[in-house]
Amino acid sequence: xxSIFPESSFHRNTPSLSLTSPGPQIEEFPHETSAGSTExxxxxxxxxxxHKLSHRSSVSSVDLESGTFTHQRSAYHSDExxxxxxxxxxxxxxxxxxxxxxxxxxxxxxxxxxxxxxMVSPLEHRRRYSAADGTASQTAQLMSMRSxxxxxEPGMPGGLPKPSTGTGFFELPRQDRRNFxxxxxxxxxxxxxxxxxxGSVPFLLKNYLSFGQIGVFSLASYPYSxxxxxxxxxxxxxxxxxxxxxxWILPVQLVSGVGMLYLGGRxxxxxxxxxxxxxxxxxxxxxxxxxxxxxxxxxxxxxxxxALTLLSQKNISYASTAQTVGLTGGQFLSHTVxxxxxSKDFANTxxxxxxxxxxxxxxxxxxxxxxxxxxxxTAGLAxxxxxxxxxxxxxxxxxxxxxxxxxKLKNIxxxxxxxxxxxxxxxxNDAVTNLKLLDKxxxxxxxxxxxxxxxxxxxxxxxYAGKWSSTYPPLQLWSWAFIGRLIAAAFAQFTxxxxxxxxTTSWYLVTVIFEHVFSTFMSTVMFVAISxxxxxxxxxxxxxxxxxxxxxxxxxxGTFPRYFVLKAVDAFTVATCNPPASPxxxxxxxxxxxxxxxxxxxxxxxxxxxxxxxxxxxxxxGYYFVNVVCIIIGVVTFWSFIKPQAMKLQSLPLRAWRLEx
Numbered sequence: 028x029x030s031i032f033p034e035s036s037f038h039r040n041t042p043s044l045s046l047t048s049p050g051p052q053i054e055e056f057p058h059e060t061s062a063g064s065t066e067x068x069x070x071x072x073x074x075x076x077x078h079k080l081s082h083r084s085s086v087s088s089v090d091l092e093s094g095t096f097t098h099q100r101s102a103y104h105s106d107e108x109x110x111x112x113x114x115x116x117x118x119x120x121x122x123x124x125x126x127x128x129x130x131x132x133x134x135x136x137x138x139x140x141x142x143x144x145x146m147v148s149p150l151e152h153r154r155r156y157s158a159a160d161g162t163a164s165q166t167a168q169l170m171s172m173r174s175x176x177x178x179x180e181p182g183m184p185g186g187l188p189k190p191s192t193g194t195g196f197f198e199l200p201r202q203d204r205r206n207f208x209x210x211x212x213x214x215x216x217x218x219x220x221x222x223x224x225x226g227s228v229p230f231l232l233k234n235y236l237s238f239g240q241i242g243v244f245s246l247a248s249y250p251y252s253x254x255x256x257x258x259x260x261x262x263x264x265x266x267x268x269x270x271x272x273x274x275w276i277l278p279v280q281l282v283s284g285v286g287m288l289y290l291g292g293r294x295x296x297x298x299x300x301x302x303x304x305x306x307x308x309x310x311x312x313x314x315x316x317x318x319x320x321x322x323x324x325x326x327x328x329x330x331x332x333x334a335l336t337l338l339s340q341k342n343i344s345y346a347s348t349a350q351t352v353g354l355t356g357g358q359f360l361s362h363t364v365x366x367x368x369x370s371k372d373f374a375n376t377x378x379x380x381x382x383x384x385x386x387x388x389x390x391x392x393x394x395x396x397x398x399x400x401x402x403x404x405t406a407g408l409a410x411x412x413x414x415x416x417x418x419x420x421x422x423x424x425x426x427x428x429x430x431x432x433x434x435k436l437k438n439i440x441x442x443x444x445x446x447x448x449x450x451x452x453x454x455x456n457d458a459v460t461n462l463k464l465l466d467k468x469x470x471x472x473x474x475x476x477x478x479x480x481x482x483x484x485x486x487x488x489x490x491y492a493g494k495w496s497s498t499y500p501p502l503q504l505w506s507w508a509f510i511g512r513l514i515a516a517a518f519a520q521f522t523x524x525x526x527x528x529x530x531t532t533s534w535y536l537v538t539v540i541f542e543h544v545f546s547t548f549m550s551t552v553m554f555v556a557i558s559x560x561x562x563x564x565x566x567x568x569x570x571x572x573x574x575x576x577x578x579x580x581x582x583x584x585g586t587f588p589r590y591f592v593l594k595a596v597d598a599f600t601v602a603t604c605n606p607p608a609s610p611x612x613x614x615x616x617x618x619x620x621x622x623x624x625x626x627x628x629x630x631x632x633x634x635x636x637x638x639x640x641x642x643x644x645x646x647x648x649g650y651y652f653v654n655v656v657c658i659i660i661g662v663v664t665f666w667s668f669i670k671p672q673a674m675k676l677q678s679l680p681l682r683a684w685r686l687e688x
Contacts, residue, residue, distance in 0.1 A: 199342055206337040209412065210349035211356075213330045216280070216404060217323045218357015219397050220287065223390075224248055224316050226362030227369070230474065231390060233465050235302030237630040238649070240309045241462065242593025244301075245586075247316035250324040252582040255575050259426040261328040270414030272333035277409055279322045279329070284401030286319050291395030302631055336415060359482065365393060367475035376472075429572050432686050439684070442577070442676060445669055446584040449509070452661015454588045455654035456516035456546065459596055460523060463650050464539065467526040473536055481543050488548045492555040501560035502677040506670050508552035513661050515546035520654050557581060560677075564684040592653060600628040600649035604636035611640035 196204065225248050229241050236244070265274035290297070297315070300308040334346035367373050368388035375382040433439055450457075461474060495504055522542045527535050561581075565573040604627040610620055621641030627633040628649075636643045 196345075199345070200339065203338050203342050203345070207345050207349050209408075210330065210334055210337060210346060211353040212404065213276070213326070214350050214353025215357040216283075216353075216397075216401060217327055217330070218354045218359075219361050220283070220316075220319050220323050221248075221251070221354075222358035222361025223365070223394075224320050226358070227365050228316070228390070229462065230366065230465060230471065231369075232298060232301070233462055233630070235298050235630065236306055236309060237597050237628075238459060238462065239594040239597035240302070240306040240630070242458075242590040243306075243309045244313050244316070245458070245589045245593065247313050247320055249586060250317065250321040251327075252579060252586045254324040254328060255430075255579040257325070258328045258575070259423045261325060262332060262426075263423045267416065271417055272329045273408065273412075273414050275329035276326055276333070277405055279326045280401055280405040280408075283319060283322045283326070284398045284405065286315070286322070287394045287398030287401060290315060290319070291391045291393075291398055294391050294394060295389070305629075305631060333414070361393075363475055363478045363482065365390075366471055367479070369393075370470070370472040370475065372470055373472040373475070426572060429686075430576055433573055433576055436684065436686070438676060438679060441672055443580050445672060445676075446577075446580045447587075448584070448664055449669055450585045451588050452509075452657055452665065453512045453516040453546075454585075454592045455596070455650065455657040456519045457550075457585070458589045458592050459650050459654070460519045463523050464526070467523065468530055469526070469539070470531065473531055473539075477536075477540050477543050480540050481547055484544045485547050485551060489551045489555065492548075492552040495552070496555050496559040500677050501556045501563065502673045505553055505556035505560070506665075506673060508549050508556060509661075509665060509669070511549040512546070512553060513658055513665075515542070515549050516654060516658050516661075518542055519546060520651060523650070564681065566685050592657065595653045596649040597628060598649065599647065599652045600645065601647040602626060602628045602633070602643050602645040604632065604639075604641040604643050607640045607642070614638065614640065 196207070199207065229244060232241055232244060261275050265271045269277065297308070297312050301312040302308070331350075334349070335343070338346055365388060368378075369386040369390065371382075371384060371386045374385075374387040378387050434443070465471065465474065519542050522538055525535075525538075558578075561574055561577040565577070604621060604625050606621040606623060610622075614620060615638045618638035619635070621636060621639035625632065625636075627636040627641075627643040633643045
């Protein structure tokens with residue numbers, strides 16, 4: 028056993044590091060680096076490749092014969108650079124302490140699904156990297172694998188073994204199966220209010236609010252795009268008596284349940300009040316839903332962290348499966364299934380013998396049921412589920428400093444700009460098209476059917492999107508899908524413009540379904556491609572924070588323009604209510620007869636016009652105008668700025684995305 032570090036520099040900071048003598052012969056290149064660290068370069072004679080090892084933590088030994096490291100409380104980071112002068116590859120393995128908060132910061136709503144083995148979701152990123160802290164067996168397992176290589180790009184975790192994909196659910200240990208179901212349940216509960224806030228409620232509000240007022244309600248979904256701002260607090264502040272994750276999950280689920288019970292008893296009246304007096308009540312209604320989504324986003328942060336420890340390490344990949352199944356199931360139930368059962372036409376056709384004037388399921392009843400379910404699950408979780416005790420504490424300030432350091436990178440600033448402007452081109456399509464179809468007379472039942480048919484297409488086509496993201500350069504694929512999404516926005520406008528005068532027909536329903544599937548597919552390809560690029564450039568040392576920051580900016584780019592787009596649709600709409608040729612003999616209770624023309628561009632004025640016997644004639648539809656403007660902005664910004672800059676970012680070496688320290 029021979030010591031290969033210069034004793035004077037090495038013993039200042041760390042214990043000795045040694046190599047066992049049996050195994051390949053080595054050439055020694057002692058080299059002292061900055062900040063008191065020490066590097067080792069050696070050339071195994073069998074391979075001819077040069078390796079550089081940098082030691083910054085407590086490492087015991089390296090066994091060249093078995094190819095394993097023995098270490099304690101160290102995290103590993105490998106990156107790649109080219110030794111152009113030698114024509115060979117120079118690798119570095121840097122051992123550095125990382126806190127769990129750096130590797131486990133919760134991510135945004137839109138990157139929740141792992142589409143392919145080559146593209147890692149934010150939760151998967153946090154799970155793999157945080158597990159590296161203090162787990163020597165994982166590194167030993169990795170280094171002993173024949174497939175081990177330091178050539179893997181950051182973001183495709185080379186510091187830990189890939190999770191096994193061959194273990195079926197029923198082959199899991201009994202405890203892992205139970206914990207998997209607990210995770211599915213917790214993620215499912217998150218999906219219930221999220222499916223309502225982002226899907227069903229805006230459709231129901233269309234009967235009371237204008238497009239601009241629905242834009243105000245869209246602010247309620249912001250917490251999922253901004254939860255990175257308080258996720259370090261959730262990770263660092265907790266009660267040892269209750270448990271690190273249950274300290275947050277229990278109270279926020281309790282608040283969510285009580286809030287849903289309150290909304291369940293008043294939601295119908297609140298929607299009417301939201302549309303009264305020119306929509307003044309929409310802000311109060313939005314605040315209630317904002318707080319409900321905020322508690323769900325906070326619960327998501329805590330559940331993401333708990334997923335790291337609930338499952339055994341060899342089956343940890345099932346955490347992302349639980350997340351996908353739970354969230355997708357909850358949102359599907361609250362959006363597609365709820366809209367169908369809330370439709371009186373669907374209920375009268377398929378569920379009743381005697382027609383009624385309301386659906387089989389009301390929003391108030393749905394919220395009340397799930398409010399009680401929230402409280403029941405919270406009580407069961409408090410009594411029946413124990414959490415492993417830990418004394419570990421994370422530094423809040425440290426994580427925020429890492430975030431700031433990432434944002435100071437010039438290339439990160441460029442991709443942030445791209446994210447914030449990229450989705451403007453198809454924002455009118457995403458935010459307004461479905462609402463405009465309802466406004467034209469497309470039934471709620473047909474809309475639920477459209478989303479229901481689109482769902483399996485989204486899952487199946489998403490698989491191919493994942494394969495393509497590993498075949499083509501991610502930003503190249505993203506650029507192709509960008510063009511496809513602009514085409515989808517134009518086709519959506521055409522679909523709305525040809526709405527049949529007599530109402531929905533079979534051929535028109537097929538057209539709407541095709542438009543919806545095509546638009547969703549392009550959106551999925553963009554999402555998968557940009558997620559793959561994020562995974563590629565993220566620095567594994569701070570992978571969780573890095574990935575979550577990029578995901579947050581990407582989500583925000585699709586969220587913040589929506590408010591302004593919906594407002595613009597109302598602002599550019601010109602419509603006049605013309606009184607009837609002869610006064611009506613009978614009016615709806617509370618309605619006032621229309622005797623003179625007035626503007627009916629807003630939903631409340633349009634309803635007053637129709638109830639008063641008038642006709643609302645639209646001379647300029649703001650949807651068409653705003654959608655065309657958005658598409659033009661998208662085309663101009665894409666060809667003049669977004670694509671050229673994206674291709675430059677695509678060609679940068681990985682070291683261009685690394686923090687200096």
